[in-house]
Amino acid sequence: MALADQPPPILRNRLLMTLPPEEFARLWPQLEPVELPLRKVFQEPGKPLTSVYFPETGWFSILAYMEDGDAAEVGLVGREGMLGLPVLLGGDTEDLEGMVQAPGTALRMDAGAFREELQFLPAFRTLLLRYALVHHGQVARTAACNGRHQLEQRLARWLLMAHDRADGGEFTMTHEFMSMMLGVRRAGVTVAAGQLSKAGFIRYKGGHIEVTDRxxxxxxxxxxxxxxxxACDALLGQAATARDVYRR
Amino acid sequence: MALADQPPPILRNRLLMTLPPEEFARLWPQLEPVELPLRKVFQEPGKPLTSVYFPETGWFSILAYMEDGDAAEVGLVGREGMLGLPVLLGGDTEDLEGMVQAPGTALRMDAGAFREELQFLPAFRTLLLRYALVHHGQVARTAACNGRHQLEQRLARWLLMAHDRADGGEFTMTHEFMSMMLGVRRAGVTVAAGQLSKAGFIRYKGGHIEVTDRxxxxxxxxxxxxxxxxACDALLGQAATARDVYRR
DNA sequence: CATTTTCAGTCCGAAATCGCACGGTGGCGG
DNA sequence: CCGCCACCGTGCGATTTCGGACTGAAAATG
Structure with a gap:
């Protein structure tokens, strides 16, 4: 069912929230709410792109696959962004994968319609291109951070980024999964997380993590x-303060 | 002096070579040849972007700066690309740095004129957006590669990427600099390069490297x-084969 | 030609991380 | 209530890389 048939719900995607009303009104009927089930892959390497997604709650890990089957996380996409940048930039396939790391909902749009509509939505297009730049900066920083900084620092960074995109202070996440995202051993995460826990910054119990001290x-x-x-705040901050962005 | 006053030289930038003649003709008078002296910085973090550059020979390292002053290379830009993607994507400043890693020449264009002209050059715009996607893929791969792969593998990758963008089989490069780009110790590069040298893949003499066995x-x-x-070949391959791209 | 600087090769102990493996714990289904 | 299983804590030797230093060779400098 299209959203047009419903009273407008609370919009939470920050890109969409930033749009001028007339452009949003045009976009609105073409957005379809979808569930983001934990671990589901929405964008597979090598496959044609059929949709773009604007997360409302929950978020994606952007993964690069190695030939040994390992996946390396190169970026995160939550409600500050959009999944499917290649569509915006003119690619027809993607070689990165988008996997749901925290379950929630998103607004889906058909890739073809998206390409079409962009002609008529200059503010949207401009905004998304700037978002592409911000996301590029995120990936570039990840490249720099990987291999230079210590595990504990990187884990803290990852937890902060995840927390920014989570709804509450708490989210589902095992050491095992974090180790895959960071590209280290599971035991390494256990040790580093132990430090953070001992310092009182986080707390966990059975695959659940709570950030207690940002x-x-x-x-x-x-x-x-x-x-x-x-960089992200600068993009979205025009319309709202960081407080509104990251804390409900 | 503008290029319009001169007979057309041999154009070597692959993006520009791919343009349809009518768009190139419009662009041509606004391109100004500039030297790329070794180590010169053409794009400083935090400073407004005044120009974009299309390398003809030589190439740039794209660097992210750490707060301790270390620089981490997150990508390379040679004649397959363009320096100044943020201008294309609507940013006014850059937080990465573009440093000349191999000296040569480039075609410079004023950032404001570039933004203006893009409206009238749809093929150019489309091509550049696709290049932005390819470059994004390069950075994402670098993020994944850093920290997972061994130094010797990463060094070999770096040498191949540098060689692709070099004019001959040879280029100026010390262990010291490669260590900074890869984010490892200089001594580490010496050891890894020693392996590659012993295997007969490369040869060096006093800050000069020659690739002898691709x-x-x-x-x-x-x-x-x-x-x-x-990914890069796929972008540029429409107009020329890989042989033309990387071997004079 | 003599001096200085740059570059490459090597060695050391220390640190981080790896790969593997074992044991404990707690929630959940039977 | 019990057993299973996902999850977490931990230990150990091996490997990679680090940080620092020293040396000789080659190149640049005067």
Whole structure:
């Protein structure tokens, strides 16, 4: 069922929220709410792109696959962004994968319609291109951060980024999965997470993580978190303060 | 002096070569040849972007700066690309740095004029957006490659990418600089380069490196080289074969 | 030609991480 | 209530890389 038939729900995707009303009105009927089930893959390497997604709650990991089957996380996409940038930039396939890391909902749009509509939505197009730039900056920072910074710093960064995109202070995540995202051993994450836990910054119980002290985490992470965060805030901050963005 | 006053030289930038004649004709008078002196910085973090550059010979390293002053290379831009993607995507400043890693020449264009002209050059715009996607893929691969793959593999990859963008089989490069690009110790590069040298893949003498066996290098590098190379070939291959692209 | 600087090769102990493996714990289904 | 299984904590030797330093050779400098 198209959203046009419904009273407007609370819109949470920050890109869409930033649009001028007339452009949003045009876009609105073409957006379809979809569920984002945990671990589902919405964008497979090599396959044609049929849709773009604007997360409302929950978020995606953007993964690059190695030939040994390992996946490396190169970026995150939550309600500050959009999944399917290649469609915007004129690619027909994707070689990265988008996997749901935290379940939730998104607004889906057909890739063809998206391409079509962009002609008539200059503000949308401009905004998305700037988002592509911000996302590019995120990936570039990840490249720089990987291999230079210590595991504990990178884990703290990852937790902060995840927390920014989570709805509450809490989310489902095992050491095993974090180790895959960070490209390290599971045991390594256990040790690093143990430090953070001992310091009182986080708490976990059976595949559930709760961030209890953001400033604490920020004090142990590397600068890479702040660099990416500020770039993102600068893009979206025109319409709302960071407080509105990341805390309900 | 503008290029319009001169007989057309041999154009070597692959993006520009791919343009349809009528669009190129419009662009041509606005391109100004500039030298790319070794190590010169053409795009400084935080500063407004005044120009975009299309390398003809030589190439840039794209660097992310850490707060300790270290620089991490996140991508390369040679004659297959363009320096100044943020201008295309609507950013006014850059937070990455473009440093000349191999000296040569480029065609410069004013950023404002570039933005203006894009409205009238649809093929150019489309091509550049696709290039932005390819470059994004390169950075994403670098993120995945850093920290997962061994130094020797990454060094081989770097040498191959540099060789692709170099004019001959030879280029100026010290262990010291490669270590900075790869984010490892200089001594580490010496050891890894020693392996490659012993295997007969490369040869060096006093800050000069010569690639003597490309297939050999390709046999020891990780898949990351091929993944990025193929994406780039796919973008530019419409107009020329890979042979024309990378070997004079 | 003598001096200085740059570059490459090597060695050391230390740190981080790896790969593997074992044991404990707690939730959940039978 | 019990057993299973996902998850977490931990230990150990091996490997890679680090940080620092020293040396000789080659190139640049004066």
């Amino acid at each position: 400033p604490g985490l920020e004090s142990v992470t590397c600068e890479c978190y702040g660099v990416v965060r500020r | 297939p050999g290098l390709e046999s020891v590098t990780c898949e990351c080289y091929g993944v990025v190379r193929r």
